[in-house]
Amino acid sequence: MWKFLLPFAAFVALVVLFAFGLNPNRDIHALPSPLIGKPAPEFALMDVMDASKVVSNATLKGQVYVLNVWGTWCFACRQEHEALLEIARQHVVPIIGLDYMDEREKAKQWLTQLGNPYNAVAFDTDGRTAIDWGVYGAPETYLVDTKGRVIFKFITPMTADVWQHEFLPRIAAARRDGA
Amino acid sequence: MAPELGIFALILAFILSLSQAFFGLTGAWRGKPVWMAVARPAVTGQFVFVVMSFSCLVYSFVNNDFSVLYVARNSNSQLPLFYKVAALWGAHEGSLLLWILILSIWSLAVAAFSRALPLTFSSRVLGVMGLISSGFMLFTLWTSSPFLRLIPAAADGADLNPVLQDFALAIHPPMLYTGYVGFSVAFAFACAAMLEGRLDQTWAKWTRPWTIFAWLFQTIGIALGSWWAYYELGWGGWWFWDPVENASFMPWLAGTALIHSLSVTEKRGIFKSWTLLLAIFAFSLSLVGTFLVRSGVLVSVHSFATDPTRGLYILAFLVLTIGGSLTLYAWRAPKLYAPGGFELFSREFFLLVNNVILAAVAALVLWGTLSPLVYELLGVGKISVGPPVFAVMFLVPMLPLMVFMAIGMHSVWRRGKLTGTAKSLWWLAGAAILLSLGIQGLVFGELHWLGLLGFSFGFWIIFSALLEPLRRLRQKQTLTAALMGMCIAHLGVGMFAIGASGVESYKIEKDVSLKPGGSFRIAGYDFKFLSAANVRGPNYDAVQAEVQVTRGGKPVTLLEPQKRHFWVQQTANSKAAISVNWARDLFVAMGDPLGDNAWSMRVQYKPLVRYIWLGAIVMALGGLIAATDRRYRVKVPAAAPGLVTPPDRHTELGSA
Numbered sequence: 001m002w003k004f005l006l007p008f009a010a011f012v013a014l015v016v017l018f019a020f021g022l023n024p025n026r027d028i029h030a031l032p033s034p035l036i037g038k039p040a041p042e043f044a045l046m047d048v049m050d051a052s053k054v055v056s057n058a059t060l061k062g063q064v065y066v067l068n069v070w071g072t073w074c075f076a077c078r079q080e081h082e083a084l085l086e087i088a089r090q091h092v093v094p095i096i097g098l099d100y101m102d103e104r105e106k107a108k109q110w111l112t113q114l115g116n117p118y119n120a121v122a123f124d125t126d127g128r129t130a131i132d133w134g135v136y137g138a139p140e141t142y143l144v145d146t147k148g149r150v151i152f153k154f155i156t157p158m159t160a161d162v163w164q165h166e167f168l169p170r171i172a173a174a175r176r177d178g179a
Numbered sequence: 180m181a182p183e184l185g186i187f188a189l190i191l192a193f194i195l196s197l198s199q200a201f202f203g204l205t206g207a208w209r210g211k212p213v214w215m216a217v218a219r220p221a222v223t224g225q226f227v228f229v230v231m232s233f234s235c236l237v238y239s240f241v242n243n244d245f246s247v248l249y250v251a252r253n254s255n256s257q258l259p260l261f262y263k264v265a266a267l268w269g270a271h272e273g274s275l276l277l278w279i280l281i282l283s284i285w286s287l288a289v290a291a292f293s294r295a296l297p298l299t300f301s302s303r304v305l306g307v308m309g310l311i312s313s314g315f316m317l318f319t320l321w322t323s324s325p326f327l328r329l330i331p332a333a334a335d336g337a338d339l340n341p342v343l344q345d346f347a348l349a350i351h352p353p354m355l356y357t358g359y360v361g362f363s364v365a366f367a368f369a370c371a372a373m374l375e376g377r378l379d380q381t382w383a384k385w386t387r388p389w390t391i392f393a394w395l396f397q398t399i400g401i402a403l404g405s406w407w408a409y410y411e412l413g414w415g416g417w418w419f420w421d422p423v424e425n426a427s428f429m430p431w432l433a434g435t436a437l438i439h440s441l442s443v444t445e446k447r448g449i450f451k452s453w454t455l456l457l458a459i460f461a462f463s464l465s466l467v468g469t470f471l472v473r474s475g476v477l478v479s480v481h482s483f484a485t486d487p488t489r490g491l492y493i494l495a496f497l498v499l500t501i502g503g504s505l506t507l508y509a510w511r512a513p514k515l516y517a518p519g520g521f522e523l524f525s526r527e528f529f530l531l532v533n534n535v536i537l538a539a540v541a542a543l544v545l546w547g548t549l550s551p552l553v554y555e556l557l558g559v560g561k562i563s564v565g566p567p568v569f570a571v572m573f574l575v576p577m578l579p580l581m582v583f584m585a586i587g588m589h590s591v592w593r594r595g596k597l598t599g600t601a602k603s604l605w606w607l608a609g610a611a612i613l614l615s616l617g618i619q620g621l622v623f624g625e626l627h628w629l630g631l632l633g634f635s636f637g638f639w640i641i642f643s644a645l646l647e648p649l650r651r652l653r654q655k656q657t658l659t660a661a662l663m664g665m666c667i668a669h670l671g672v673g674m675f676a677i678g679a680s681g682v683e684s685y686k687i688e689k690d691v692s693l694k695p696g697g698s699f700r701i702a703g704y705d706f707k708f709l710s711a712a713n714v715r716g717p718n719y720d721a722v723q724a725e726v727q728v729t730r731g732g733k734p735v736t737l738l739e740p741q742k743r744h745f746w747v748q749q750t751a752n753s754k755a756a757i758s759v760n761w762a763r764d765l766f767v768a769m770g771d772p773l774g775d776n777a778w779s780m781r782v783q784y785k786p787l788v789r790y791i792w793l794g795a796i797v798m799a800l801g802g803l804i805a806a807t808d809r810r811y812r813v814k815v816p817a818a819a820p821g822l823v824t825p826p827d828r829h830t831e832l833g834s835a
Contacts, residue, residue, distance in 0.1 A: 004512045007456060008505040014467070015498055017549065020556045021476030022490045073566050078412065082750065109690040113770035113781045 041132035045122035055122040074138040080157030088117035097121035146178030182326035185235030192228035196312035203306025207299040215302035222290040246332030249325040255338035257718040265349035266339040272325035303371035338747035347407040358397020359465040364389040366462035373511040383445035395802035402795035420569035426468030433461040436537035449519040452512040522595030529587030585643040611638035633680020640673035664805025671797030678790025687784040702784040
């Protein structure tokens with residue numbers, strides 16, 4: 001009666017998946033991205049706050065900047081918002097938002113109510129720019145250096161701690177190299 | 180002294196649960212009544228020591244003992260007493276101890292109420308539960324002790340996360356865990372039946388009330404979590420398809436299927452291997468949920484602090500319990516086949532459809548939750564599954580399920596012929612559609628396809644659920660608790676459908692900037708911002724706004740939302756003010772000060788939203804009534820399981 005073994009077989013598959021998930025070398029926070037060291041994909045998208053404006057990363061060439069991918073549907077994005085606001089207050093680098101697979105009205109409401117940490121927010125309706133950037137889920141935060149290369153990618157909600165230990169040293173190094 | 184006593188008591192409880200497992204299982208296997216007799220006192224002893232251990236941690240929290248690392252991390256001297264106790268389960272270690280406490284309460288209940296069962300069977304059940312308890316106790320002692328000392332002691336604690344300082348969330352984990360852990364009883368019953376190699380209708384009769392109790396606690400637990408997310412996160416959503424919400428929803432779906440499948444096994448003695456499998460699944464999905472939340476495999480806001488040893492331990496535990504029970508299943512289930520046919524559109528048929536759909540939804544939710552991980556493993560790219568995907572995955576199977584539910588309540592066992600009352604169903608369906616069109620047109624003034632579907636199905640299910648009880652009342656026939664329970668639970672499903680589709684179709688959410696004296700109108704309500712003033716709470720400062728709500732000039736209510744600033748964690752938290760009545764919620768949450776006394780505010784109109792949680796409570800109430808049915812209270816003679824009882828011949832309505 002092999003069919004009674006089916007649940008067991010399905011469970012074995014699940015265990016393999018979980019064991020993979022537990023692999024200590026799999027760092028969910030800094031997923032190896034094929035984009036690291038490569039030029040950041042360019043985009044020119046509608047501004048969430050003002051439909052007549054265009055947000056493009058072409059204008060940021062020569063600057064170190066952060067791209068934060070989020071959406072109002074993303075529960076964890078709500079969680080990192082306070083940290084982003086705090087980081088924005090430090091004025092270290094420009095923070096560009098990429099509002100991903102969202103409704104513009106909702107995104108506007110979100111930013112009006114919770115505060116806007118972004119210098120500009122690009123509206124990525126169909127998620128094409130996100131695909132270019134290899135976005136896995138939201139929230140994700142990318143760091144781009146002065147030569148326009150992606151140098152770091154961070155997955156999961158941003159925290160003050162991560163900013164302090166993962167981003168600030170890399171920003172300082174990128175500025176040294178760029179100078 | 181308390182934390183050391185706590186560890187010591189937990190170690191003793193661990194030893195007792197090991198002996199409960201050993202003597203319960205080997206005693207039954209070897210047929211030694213003296214060994215089996217050890218299981219029950221071991222449960223009592225285990226319970227006493229777990230309570231002692233738990234009380235020690237409560238004591239440390241209440242007395243602000245910041246030399247205990249866990250207390251220092253999760254509490255603060257300024258925290259109100261209620262939240263000091265609730266802070267105990269605010270993080271991984273303490274919530275695990277709560278899990279253990281609840282498991283020991285369930286074990287004690289099983290030990291107390293299983294005296295009428297045959298000794299070998301009850302001692303196997305207690306033995307399996309002992310294995311589960313000892314697994315969780317070892318986990319706590321080994322990787323997650325909440326009793327570790329912090330030397331030197333902290334001057335004060337880091338405080339409980341402000342979003343957790345809330346009544347609904349404080350009681351949400353105990354409720355949810357009672358459900359999660361309660362499925363271990365059905366699981367233990369299933370394992371015991373497989374070990375005995377015998378499963379009859381009496382077994383289903385014993386198992387069903389336990390399953391219903393676990394299910395009703397979980398129903399309330401999930402509803403509380405949803406309610407909390409709705410008002411505390413200030414965003415007005417009630418379900419987010421977050422991995423952790425899914426982790427609680429999957430065992431609920433399996434448990435719901437199990438309750439229905441058990442009724443077929445109980446009445447007809449068929450679906451045996453399927454019922455067993457569901458009993459294993461319901462608890463396994465609870466364990467998988469635990470793994471997902473505590474291992475850091477998936478990323479979620481609810482995630483506890485992650486630690487690879489913990490993940491590895493739970494995975495090993497999963498392999499032992501789930502792997503073990505499924506192996507047992509593959510070995511024993513083929514022998515349990517019972518012949519028994521039924522016709523198309525008989526009660527068995529409808530319950531089978533119910534099971535297939537619920538199991539499919541559980542599988543889809545599991546797939547949606549795990550697919551990012553699967554894609555990553557296969558290296559075929561990375562995906563994210565957003566709420567819209569889940570909503571479709573949920574809605575598509577649920578709509579036919581509601582049709583089958585409305586009709587299925589009027590089916591009979593074996594024969595594919597509906598009862599006489601079923602004739603009214605067809606015109607009632609028309610009435611339900613007209614009623615929902617009427618409500619849409621007259622109350623909301625706008626037609627919405629989701630609202631139309633949800634209202635029509637919801638009203639139809641409510642009408643259908645009321646038909647049979649009303650007929651019996653009119654003809655002065657008796658109403659059994661089983662029938663009442665079923666009808667009330669299904670009534671709850673109808674209320675939920677109306678609430679969920681109503682709020683999703685007609686909600687209005689606006690963000691506005693208001694100065695004192697300014698007002699804003701949505702859905703005919705005028706929200707006038709009167710003033711904002713500073714107020715002080717027990718552990719926070721807040722700005723409180725006064726918002727006068729009027730409708731057509733007549734006062735409706737005064738809303739007082741707060742923007743709280745917690746002293747210890749230095750975090751801001753918006754406390755929404757909500758005006759509730761039977762038709763709608765009016766919801767105001769404060770955003771940020773915009774300078775010049777102006778504030779950004781989120782104003783929401785949420786029609787029918789209460790019926791989402793009210794529906795869940797009614798479902799749970801239906802479960803409670805059904806579980807008290809007389810047939811579950813009848814003492815079973817000790818010799819019963821040896822007898823093969825013939826399948827019931829009568830076709831009693833409403834026993835499902």
